[in-house]
Structure formats: C-alpha cells, structure tokens
Amino acid sequence: xxxxxxxxxxxxxxxxxxxxxxxxxxxxxxxxxxxxxxxxxxxxxxxxxxxxxxxxxxxxxxxxxxxxxxxxxxxxxxxxxxxxxxxxxxxxxxxxxxxxxxxxxxxxxxxxxxxxxxxxxxxxxxxxxxxxxxxxxxxxxxxxxxxxxxxxxxxxxxxxxxxxxxxxxxxxxxxxxxxxxxxxxxxxxxxxxxxxxxxxxxxxxxxxxxxxxxxxxxxxxxxxxxxxxxxxxxxxxxxxxxxxxxxxxxxxxxxxxxxxxxxxxxxxxxxxxxxxxxxxxxxxxxxxxxxxxxxxxxxxxxxxxxxxxxxxxxxxxxxxxxxxxxxxxxxxxxxxxxxxxxxxxxxxxxxxxxxxxxxxxxxxxxxxxxxxxxxxxxxxxxxxxxxxxxxxxxxxxxxxxxxxxxxxxxxxxxxxxxxxxxxxxxxxxxxxxxxxxxxxxxxxxxxxxxxxxxxxxxxxxxxxxxxxxxxxxxxxxxxxxxxxxxxxxxxxxxxxxxxxxxxxxxxxxxxxxxxxxxxxxxxxxxxxxxxxxxxxxxxxxxxxxxxxxxx
Numbered sequence: 001x002x003x004x005x006x007x008x009x010x011x012x013x014x015x016x017x018x019x020x021x022x023x024x025x026x027x028x029x030x031x032x033x034x035x036x037x038x039x040x041x042x043x044x045x046x047x048x049x050x051x052x053x054x055x056x057x058x059x060x061x062x063x064x065x066x067x068x069x070x071x072x073x074x075x076x077x078x079x080x081x082x083x084x085x086x087x088x089x090x091x092x093x094x095x096x097x098x099x100x101x102x103x104x105x106x107x108x109x110x111x112x113x114x115x116x117x118x119x120x121x122x123x124x125x126x127x128x129x130x131x132x133x134x135x136x137x138x139x140x141x142x143x144x145x146x147x148x149x150x151x152x153x154x155x156x157x158x159x160x161x162x163x164x165x166x167x168x169x170x171x172x173x174x175x176x177x178x179x180x181x182x183x184x185x186x187x188x189x190x191x192x193x194x195x196x197x198x199x200x201x202x203x204x205x206x207x208x209x210x211x212x213x214x215x216x217x218x219x220x221x222x223x224x225x226x227x228x229x230x231x232x233x234x235x236x237x238x239x240x241x242x243x244x245x246x247x248x249x250x251x252x253x254x255x256x257x258x259x260x261x262x263x264x265x266x267x268x269x270x271x272x273x274x275x276x277x278x279x280x281x282x283x284x285x286x287x288x289x290x291x292x293x294x295x296x297x298x299x300x301x302x303x304x305x306x307x308x309x310x311x312x313x314x315x316x317x318x319x320x321x322x323x324x325x326x327x328x329x330x331x332x333x334x335x336x337x338x339x340x341x342x343x344x345x346x347x348x349x350x351x352x353x354x355x356x357x358x359x360x361x362x363x364x365x366x367x368x369x370x371x372x373x374x375x376x377x378x379x380x381x382x383x384x385x386x387x388x389x390x391x392x393x394x395x396x397x398x399x400x401x402x403x404x405x406x407x408x409x410x411x412x413x414x415x416x417x418x419x420x421x422x423x424x425x426x427x428x429x430x431x432x433x434x435x436x437x438x439x440x441x442x443x444x445x446x447x448x449x450x451x452x453x454x455x456x457x458x459x460x461x462x463x464x465x466x467x468x469x470x471x472x473x474x475x476x477x478x479x480x481x482x483x484x485x486x487x488x489x490x491x492x493x494x495x496x497x498x499x500x501x502x503x504x505x506x507x508x509x510x511x512x513x514x515x516x517x518x519x520x521x522x523x524x525x526x527x528x529x530x531x532x533x534x535x536x537x538x539x540x541x542x543x544x545x546x547x548x549x550x551x
Contacts, residue, residue: 007154007330013339020192020343021169024185024350028173031180038382041178042362043110043273050279052187054286057270059186062193063143063352067298067345069411072321074302075312077240078218078227079550081299086543087253090288092261094536097285100262101271103433105280107507110272112265113367119432119508120443127447128425129367132265133360135421137393140356141400142410147349148401153326154342163401170353171394175387179273182354189347196344197297200325203332204304217307227303230550242469243476251476255483259426260418266359278525281532288539292546301328322410353397361389412471416458423479424450427486436509440500442493446486454482
C-alpha cells in the first residue's frame, strides 16, 4: 500500500477516537438494563420516540457505502450522484411512512419476512428470510472491509487486525444492548459523522475558491461541463453516469429506491421500534430531511477531491475513487479536527454494520429458527439465540469482508446486491399489498423468478455475454427486469390458483383495514406539524426544488 495515505495522527486525535469507543460501549451497557423480553432485544420494546428512530433510520444508511461510496461517485460521475438522494431516496422514504408503515406497524409483524408469511405462505416467507439473511451478511462484510481499509490506510493497522477490532466493537454493543444499543448509538453516530464531514467540505471549498471556483475547476477537469448537471444529456447515454433518464427514473427512482427503502428490514426495523403508529409513520419522513442535505458533505467533497488530488481515479493503489474522502482528510485537516473526522468515518461503518447485524439476528431468530426449528420455547431462549446469531453474523461478515476487497468501487458492488435481493422483493410486496386477488403461490413464484432474472442479468453482464455502459447501468436494468418479471409471473399464476379468503388478509392489503386496531395516538400527535402526509409532501417538494440549480 505504501505510506501515501498515512495520516499524521497525534495523541489528541487518538484520545478523541478512544473516547468515542468508550461511549459506544457505554451506550450498549446502558441499553442492557431495559431488556427483559425478546421484543425489548429485537425491537426496543416498541417504545422509542420518532426523533430517535428517525435519526437512527438515516444513520443506519449512513454507512461506509454512503460516505466512501457517494464521495467516490461524486468524483467519478459528478453532480449526477445527487440522483441517489433526491429521486433515489426521498420519495421512497415518504411513501414508506405514509402508505406502508400502517400495514407493517398495524399488523404487529416483527419483521418484513413475517409480513410475507401472513400475506402469502410459508415458502415465500422462508425464501425471503434466507435471501435477506444472505444479503445482510454480504453487506455487513462491505462495511467491515471499508472500515478495515480506512484503519489500514490512515492508521497503518494491518487489514486483518482492523477487521477483527471493528467487528469486535459492533459485536459487543449489539450482543449486550440489542436493538436499543444499536439505535441509541446510531443517533450519536449521526452527529459524529456530520461533525467529521463538515470540516472536509468547508476547508475543501476554501481551498478551491468557493462554489464558483469549484464549478470553474470541474469544467476544466475530465468531467467537464457535464459534471455540473443532473439531467443534461440524459435523453441519450452520453453523460458521466452513462444512464438514460428512463433508467434513472424507473430503475433508480422507482425499483431500486422503493425496493431498498420500503422492504429492507434493516431500515424498516428502526420504524417498527417506534412507540406508536404516528411515530412509526414519521420515522422515515423525519429521516428524509437530513437525507436531502447529505450530498453537501458527500458529493461536494468528491468533486473537490477530483480537482485537488492529482491522479485520482486510478484502477488500483492509493488513488482509486474510493479513497476520495481519506485523501482529502490527509490533505486538508489539522490535528484535533482530524481525530473527529476519523472518528466520524469509524462511526459510519459501525452504524451501517450494526443495522445489518441487528436485521440479521432478528430475521434469523424469528423467521428461521423460531418458525422452522424451535417453535414454543421461552422468551429468554430466543434472546439467547439472537445473541448467538449476532456472533455468527459478525464472524461470517469477517469472511465476506474479503469478497468486497475484490471490487475497486464498493458502491457498484452494493448496487448489484440491491438489484438482485431488493428489487424482486419490492415487486412481490407492492403487488401483493395493492392487489388482494394475488395468490400465495403467485407470491412465491414471482419472488423466485424475479430473483433468478436479476441474478442472471448480473452474471451474464460479468461474463461479457450482454453489454451495459457501466456497472451502475447494469444495476438499473437488472432491477427493472426483475420488477417486470415479478409482475408478469404474478399476472400469469394468480388466475390459475386459489386466492386467500378476505378474512385472512385483513390489515395486510390495501382496502381491507383492521377495524379492531386500538387508537394508540399520544397527546400532541394531532398537531399539524406532526402530520406524516404534510411532512412527507414538503420533503418531496424540496427534493424537486433542489434539482433546479443543477438541472
């Protein structure tokens, strides 16, 4: 690796990092006192206020992929990277809060696969539980690898030492504190991450002569004028992203983003732990507001790195796009601030990995172990299984970290995983939720066939049989094809098989609401500024307005 990226950390920086580790473990131990039942361990006893779950929701997504990956994309693709936020996240987060949370929270399911068991059947449930578990340990591996890479590059730790230490700390606070340990740490991590990224953006902009200086420099870079626009030339694929507007709107804005935000249990779990229906619905919508502004501290540093770091964009070595943020930290930050930035990066990987691991342990315990192996055991037994599952997930994550090491842009790897695992699930979900005639067998076969098509598209592309302009374009197409496959299979199989009786679908499908649900609203929930619909509409309007200057 060489010492090209080694940071000049001093005692103050290390003290800041150590204080953070102590605090994180302290939060885990504090959360332990509240754990009496399995619902406490896996869903925080469904007791948390909306602002806590909302910040945890956005923080769980602010993992390695987001910070390292989006800055890498900012350097590689320019302003077009904002699509991942304004069309590729906010509308789906609002849709989850307004439309889908009532089904999840109201049906009292403990996980996303459990919803599929009630709506369809056990085979669909098992298929989703297994594919989700596989996806979570693969993605946890990406977060762990990225954490280790940072430790190795910045602090000179050997890769395997960094992987083991990072894994150990996440393992301790989730095994002890359960989901509450993860969520309260995610709220803390949100502020630490932002505190680490803001100085990079500010000092970087000062260095390049402000926003206008940055724009002039990007025009003179290899991205050129196209690097400053979000929608220009998307009528063809002649743009930095190599994507057509149809791929951006349908593939990313609809299938990939709705698939991720509405059915990814690692995210939905944060909202399920809210204290009532109103708080659960507001959770993803509150998270949408910080999400609107995060490109300022991810995409802009990517552009700054493109201009100030000579030779960025190499195929391998220290100058790969993934190192955009670490290189800026080396070049821009004084000691003290450096400690905060390193701590912010470490926090981001931990938040991402904790979300994967807490999602995995819940689905493994409830949806695989309890459903198919040990049905009627005591609550303490399931908490113990959850803790063992946490250890297993982290150990497998250490193994999958080495798979992630084979990709030069980890964002491309992760998008490929999403197109295979999330897109077909979203198709099955959304059709099953709005079309009550869809049958149990149609649910199973559409989910299976959609997954096979997405995986097949990816493997054929890797083998050189079919061609796309970029890895990301393959993800958009793979996701879109998976969604269409699900819809077609559902339409063919449903008329040939028997639907479930309406009384079994109450509270699970649109138009059959559960009238027995008690009103759980708290004093103040009726206030206009707590209306999920109003908050959601404002977020979507802001996302559209933000596009105007970079159109």
